[in-house]
Amino acid sequence: MSNALEKTNEKNVYRVQGFTCAGCANKFETNVKHLDGVSNASVNFGASKLTVYGDTTIEELEKAGAFEKLKVIPEKQKFEEKKEPFLKKHSMVIASFVFLVIGWISGQFNGEQHVATVLAYGVSILIGGYRLFLEGFKNLLRLQFDMRTLMTIAVIGAAIIGQWGEAATVVILFAISEALESFSMDKARQSIRSLMDITPKEAMIRRGDKELTVEVDEIQIGDIMIVKPGQKIAMDGIVVKGISAVNQAAITGESVPVSKSVDDEVFAGTLNEEGLLEIKVAKHVDDTTIAKIIHLVEEAQGERAPSQAFVDLFAKYYTPVIMFIALGVAVLPPLLFESDWSKWVYQGLAVLVVGCPCALVISTPVSIVTAIGNAARNGVLIKGGMHLEEMGAIKAIAFDKTGTLTKGVPVVTDYLPQTIINSIELLTIVAALENGSQHPLASAIMKKAEDNKLPYQSIAIEEFSSITGKGIKGNVNDETYYIGSPNLFEELLTYEIPTTLKETITKLQNQGKTVMVAGTSTEVLALLAVADEVRDNSKKVIQQLHILGIQKTIMLTGDNKGTAAAIGKQVGVTDIQAELLPQDKLTFIKELRNQYDHVAMVGDGVNDAPALAASTVGIAMGGAGTDTALETADIALMADDLGKLPFTLKLSRKALSIIKQNITFSLGIKLIALLLVIPGWLTLWIAIFADMGATLIVTLNGLRLLRVKDK
Known part of the structure; x- marks a missing residue:
């Protein structure tokens, strides 16, 4: 269906409870699409959600899912989570198993074809498989060949040729296989459920002079929220009163609490550990950062990865092919070689059972849902199975410098007065002049003055003006002061800058610092070196990436080559590209992709948007509270922490490896079992354990992704 048509219909999203398998989710989707008033529908099996375009009722939707008793x-x-006792929840399977045991005991004493034995096995089959048969018969009439159809034919066929015990065992083990699949997906989804449960459902709000507890849905932007020590913050907002340490692990994955004071941003779902905070609510409950994370992760879990798309397409043709192979095995040897009908019909039924694609169908979704959920709990938002798989294949990573490898906040690293003038008074004058400047480095000088508690704002500046591209000037106490590049003073001074001073300037520049000169038209009064500090863990992260096998780490920056070389050497990247405009970064990423095929770009998600989009995987820093990063990046590191990158790479590689293992194992075990048909060795017992065993193994293998930790 076209997007245009979808937009003309009302879109409704629902949560679904009761899915037991991926095949059932696909069938439910098909049923919903055929409802009157529905133009299109899609099921997100990973998140257990249904999106409907059109007009229908919940009653009609539940009728479409009646075959699974979906809610x-x-x-x-x-x-509402209703925890049923184990015996009640699985009563039918347990009863079926009891009659299976009775049938087996009777068979030992009375023989396999005795009335009591057959009756016990028959009751076991009916109790444990009535739902299976209902769906299997319906599918057969519609010529829909899925797992239930295969099992129904196999069970009935086995009963017809007198293999009652094996028919009952097929029913029991198929029920166990479905329960395992349902359990594994619930376990994988638990990562997201835990996120959904971390936000309080109500909060204390001050309105006027009254303090009252209200539901979060009723809280308005601008309300003042009161959060006591030990309480969770219910809404995103800005601190207006109080100082505290806030544990943000649920949002950013940071294990160490973050200090919060007036004007700091806080997020819903985080824990106030120490002081009393008053917070001005900044977002509605549906727009909070945690709400966006949950929504994006659920959408990501529904996005089909390349391997999953392959499996879905393969399974579509695989099941009918197995039906024809089974028919051929059952019919051709007796017809062509006058072999025993009973033996080859039995072999054909075994082919049906071993050909059931349970393990193959579950192999990819369980791995993707588990990995994306684990990443979210550790402060990494991966926006789909496709990006998860692509990240696992990355060979080169490009980094923006400012705000990624560096902190993005310039600081004064060196203040070197050159005369006997009062250095404190001079710094105050310099800060006063920079207060009127628009230069990006001005904030660093003002911050240094503030840290030293200098009253620079009280100084009167006269005849202030900017000298385009070179610096600024202004009068203080009838003296004209200049602040600017060394080139500005080369022009101003009647004499050359002293050699020793030039050497100092060159030395500072080679250290990756920007040097500003302060003085008058007759003398240099001070040098100020400003630099963007490298993040504490940048070097360690680059080292870890190289250890993990990343071939190239490239730093991209618009800075001059000297600064770029100094920073690049400090962090340990393999390549440095300096003096780049945004379009140059884009061109370089395209060239890098031609060379390495799979390339990641790490940036802040705003001014690096073109380069992020051109890379195989765009990774944004500091996704928490940054809408642009959440929307534009393929992966967002929720904390402003580069240290999450090696974890993301390890998790993605592990996921890619497990998906390949699962698909290979699922197909391999079936191929081996099918080859047993040639000598006539395939039995229903082997088929049953090959199918259920494969499902159990790929499920447990996928759940291993929960064990990948951020170390």
């Missing part, structure tokens, strides 16, 4: 509610509601 449907609007997206914003939550299911």
Whole structure:
């Protein structure tokens, strides 16, 4: 269906409870699409969500899912978790198993074809498989060949040729296989459920002179929220009163609490550990950072990775092919070689069972949902299975310098007065002049003055003006002062800058610092060196990436070559590209992709947008609270922490490896079992354990991704 048509219909999103397998989710999607008033629908199996374009009711949707007894509610509601006792929840399977055991005991004493034995096995089959048969028969009539169809034919066929015990065992083990699949997906989804449960459902609000507790849905932007020590923050906002340490692990993955004071941003779902905070609410409950994270992760879990798309397409043709192979095995040897009908019909039924694609279908979704959920809990937002797989294949990573490898905040690293003038008084005058400047480095000088508690704002500046591209000037106490580049003073002074001073300037520049000169038209009074400090963990991260096998780490910057070389050497990247305009970064990323195929770009998600888009995987720093980063990047590191990058790479590689293992194992085990048909060795027992065993192994293998930790 076209996007244009979708837009003309009302879009509704629902949560679904009761999915037991990926095949059932696909069938539910098909059923919903055929409902009157529905133009299109899509099921997100990973997040258990349904998106409907058109007009229908929850009653109609639940009818479409009646084959699985599905429950449907609007997206914003939550299911009430009803914990059924184990015996009650699995009573039918347990009863079926009891009759299977009775049948086996009877068979030992009375024989396999005795009435009591057959009756016990028959009751076991009916109790454990009635739902299976209902769906299997319906699918057969519609010529829909899925897992249930295969199992139904196999069970009935086995009963017809007198293999009652094996038919009952097929029913039991198929039920266990479905329960395992359902359990594994629930376990994988638990990462997101834990995120959904971390935000309080109500908060204390001050309105006027009254303090009252209200539901979060009723809280308005601008309300003052009061959060006591030990309480969780219910809404995103800005601190207006109080000082405290806030544990932001749920949002950013940071294990160390972050100090918060007036004007600092706080997020819903984080824990106030120490002081009383008053917070001005900045966003509605549906727009909070945690709400966006949950929404984006759920969408990501529904996005089909390349391997999953392959599996879905393969399974579509695979099941009918297995039906024809089974028919051929059952019919051709007796017809062509006058072999025993009973033996080859049995072999054909075994082919049906071993050909059931349970393991193959679950192999990819369980891995993707588990990995994306684990990443979210550790402060990394991966926006889809495709990006997860591509990150696992990355060979080169390009980094923006400012704000990525460096802190992005310039600081004064060196203040070198050159005369006997009062150095404190001179710094105050310099800060006063810079207060009127628009230069990006002016903030560094003012911050240094503030740190030294200098009253620079009280100094009167007269005849202030900017000298384009070179610096600024202004009068203080009838003296004209200049602040600017060394080139400005080469022009101003009647004599050359002393050689020793030039050497000092060159030395500072070679250290990656920007040098500013302060003085008058007759003398240099001071040198100020300003630099963007390298992040504490940048060098360690680059080293870890090289250890993990990344072939190239490239720093991209618009800075001059001297500064770039100094920073690049300090952090340990393999290549440096300096003096780049935004379009140059874009061109370089394209060239890098031609050379390495899979390339990641790490930036701040705003001014690096073109380069992020051109890379195989765009990674944004500091996604928490930054809408642009959340929207534009393929992966967002929620904390402003480069240290999450090696973890993301390890998790993605592990996920890619496990997905390949699962697909290879699922197909391999079936191929081996099918080859047993040639000598006539394939039995229903082997088929059953090949199918259920494969499902169990790929499920447990996928859940291993929960063990990948951020160390």
